[in-house]
Amino acid sequence: MAKKWGQYVRKWMTQKMDLPQDVMMDLPRITMIGQVHIYIENHRGLLAFSDGEVRLLIKGGQLLVKGKAFVIKTILPEEILLEGKIDQVLYISD
């Protein structure tokens, strides 16, 4: 009950006060540069990593990036910069 209340308040505040959603709602911010780079902030950890697939834990689910020749350029506790040829970005909800 309390959690739902909190979420409700946050949603209301972002709408009314015009604050960026990724800050208030703890959502990932994804920046893509063409097919080449994908920059994901606010992730919760690496789940799987291979040449053609990267699975990241995010709030309320997983993010699946599919493509070719993936290289993690940088990885920090909450950020990841991925290089390669990106084909798909998928949200998988719990």
Place this chain on the structure above:
Amino acid sequence: MKNQWIQTFSGTVKVKLTGKGIERFLNHLTRNGVSIWNVKKHGSEAVTFYVNLQDVKKLRIPARESQCKIRFLERAGGPFFLRELWTNSGFLIGACLFLGLIMLLSNMVWGIEIKGASPATEHQIRKELDKMGISVGKLQFSIDNVESIQKELTDKIGALTWIGVELKGTTYHFQAVEKSEPKKAEAVGPRHLVAKRKAAIVKIFVEKGEPVVKVNEYVLPGQLLVSGVYGNEDNLKAVAASGEILGETWYSTKVELPLKSTFQVFNGNEKRKYAIKIAGKALPVWGFGKPEFSEFEAEMNEQNVKFFKWELPLKVEKTTFREREQVTRIYSREEAVESAKELARKDIKNYLPENAIIKGEKILHQSIENDKVKLITHFTIIEDIAVGQPIIQGD
């Protein structure tokens, strides 16, 4: 993204990770603040990535806890680069030594060539050069400059009129011009011998001609001593009279000597400084500080450093400081008179031919006025008084 230059300086390591749970391991690392970059997957159970050198220790504990194995593949950056330099430093040292050796050899004397001198003179020149420290294998820094070599050689070797000294690269070239001393005029014409100054004859030794004077006779300048004409009246013969007529002659000299005199002398104390001069700036190498002499004279000598035949913009500067001292000499009266006599003797010898003998000396006048000794000395000398006088025929 971070600037990777700093990481390159501190050193980076490429790590290969194999096993299960690679992703968990990577998450663990990032949470512990280890920065990872260029993560690449190789097959299903292997991954390579780069970490900082100082973070390598942080890999150990998580690696033990997980089921992964770590291998280090490449090392790059600062400390590894330095180590590589160190292992290859032999080349650098070798190159430096080589340059140094070439420079040393370029500044040595490798040859001495003497032209235009007879073998005897050449030998003499070589001996003199050895004494001056110029020989094959000597460093040019220890040798005086060309002008002073020239001066010294001309001074010391009498047979030389002139000597050209030239330093070409590492060889000294000497161009000698010998004195061609005129041969004594052997064939002199008929002559008499006459007295050159007033004297009392002491000894007569005649080789040719007819003596006219006798021992103990008093002669005046120009007086005939040995006649070049002899024979009876019908058969007169004119010859070149020769011989030695020793006569007692008289000289007087006047000498003045101050009782007190000051002069400057070098007392032998000296200090040497060496400096390397690069583009007009001198960098002291040996001999520091100012000379502790109150009065001194400085002599500077510059020498170019050569590399093969080229002169480098590098000079070796040698400065010699010689201490100067003022010496005051005070004579007592007796000493003053004594040294005035000595001075008079030296003075008279300048006038006399070498084979003259001082027979006696007599002080005519001696006075001390205004701190000065005045001495007039009378010398009795025995010398050859004969000079030739040609006989003019036809009278």
